[in-house]
Amino acid sequence: MDFRGAHIISVKQFERSDVDEIFRVADAMEPYSQRDRVTNVLDGAILGNMFFEPSTRTRMSFGCAFNLLGGDVRETTDVKSSSISKGESLYDTARVISGYSDVIVMRHPQIGSVSEFAKASRVPVINGGDGSNEHPSQALLDLYTIKKELQSNQRQIDGMHIAMVGDLKHGRTVHSLSQLLLLYKDISFTLISPHELRMPEEIVSELNNAGHKVVETEDMENGLTDNDTVYLTRIQEERFTNKLEADVYRGRFRLNQAIYTRNCQPNTVIMHPLPRDSREDANELDNDLNQHPNLAIFRQTDNGVLVRMALFSLILDVADKVEQASRKVEWYTEGRF
Ligand code: CP
Numbered sequence: 001m002d003f004r005g006a007h008i009i010s011v012k013q014f015e016r017s018d019v020d021e022i023f024r025v026a027d028a029m030e031p032y033s034q035r036d037r038v039t040n041v042l043d044g045a046i047l048g049n050m051f052f053e054p055s056t057r058t059r060m061s062f063g064c065a066f067n068l069l070g071g072d073v074r075e076t077t078d079v080k081s082s083s084i085s086k087g088e089s090l091y092d093t094a095r096v097i098s099g100y101s102d103v104i105v106m107r108h109p110q111i112g113s114v115s116e117f118a119k120a121s122r123v124p125v126i127n128g129g130d131g132s133n134e135h136p137s138q139a140l141l142d143l144y145t146i147k148k149e150l151q152s153n154q155r156q157i158d159g160m161h162i163a164m165v166g167d168l169k170h171g172r173t174v175h176s177l178s179q180l181l182l183l184y185k186d187i188s189f190t191l192i193s194p195h196e197l198r199m200p201e202e203i204v205s206e207l208n209n210a211g212h213k214v215v216e217t218e219d220m221e222n223g224l225t226d227n228d229t230v231y232l233t234r235i236q237e238e239r240f241t242n243k244l245e246a247d248v249y250r251g252r253f254r255l256n257q258a259i260y261t262r263n264c265q266p267n268t269v270i271m272h273p274l275p276r277d278s279r280e281d282a283n284e285l286d287n288d289l290n291q292h293p294n295l296a297i298f299r300q301t302d303n304g305v306l307v308r309m310a311l312f313s314l315i316l317d318v319a320d321k322v323e324q325a326s327r328k329v330e331w332y333t334e335g336r337f
Helices: 016-028 057-068 090-097 113-120 136-151 172-183 201-209 243-247 257-263 297-315
Strands: 037-039 046-051 072-076 103-108 125-130 161-165 188-192 213-217 229-232 269-271 326-328
Touching: 016 136, 016 172, 016 297, 046 057, 046 090, 057 072, 057 103, 057 125, 057 136, 057 297, 090 103, 090 113, 103 113, 113 125, 125 136, 136 172, 136 229, 136 269, 136 297, 161 172, 172 201, 201 213, 269 297
Parallel strands: 046 072, 046 103, 103 125, 161 188, 161 229, 188 213, 229 269
Antiparallel strands: 037 326
């Protein structure tokens, strides 16, 4: 695809070569995310970072990525502080914000809202999550992490085994990651969820039609065996009618040190898009794995900055100019990270 000026709404936009290109540019962003070098390639550019649902990682890492490229960030962080709460339409909001910004990231609770917003925008829009539908930049950073983790085990994405665990019905990250994996070959998926929260049928069909192997199960311990990666998700309480309905499923599938050691391969990578629900009645990924070398959750969050820098660089067509607009930083303190 031609990234220049493109909206990023869905992983379905990508060919495999596009993903390779994003990952190549992400690799080149390492000196900047590590504060070894600083670049001002986006000096004067403004990101409109519009989050109409709670976020820590996506909002912060898109903002940091833009700042690390030398640009400025303006934010809206909830509906209450936006004129959407006064009845302003997505069309009007898009027309207005795109007059203030060079690129926009948007998160919104309604499926399809970011696509609708993008149609009215005069600048590129990146989907930061639209309801339970898609979270394309998360899928990219997840796959980038999987690639790096598997490389250190002499494995690759083609042919890998992955278990996805938890609320696969409402989890937009597993929807986008599964659909991104349609671009790869011979993958074994073990989808572990309560029956009522299983992966949408159309995604399972797409995986089967692409030649992947899919097993759906409620038996977590059996499902965890023989995987390169286990990808856990939280029960998405905000997508249920009320808390009591979510409580039915909370805490059903948990990974801790004992369960991991009993069932997983020694090299199985542990992933989670975060936030994990660390409350006692949920705790789908226990803190007793925090020091485990295969726990990749904070490598995922670090990689999010690289991948989001890559997206901005490609969309704003500066990927080849980042280095020439750079210099070594003088304030870096050894051991800061
Ligand atoms: N993974 C993710 O989307 O996290 P946030 O909700 O904190 O942005």
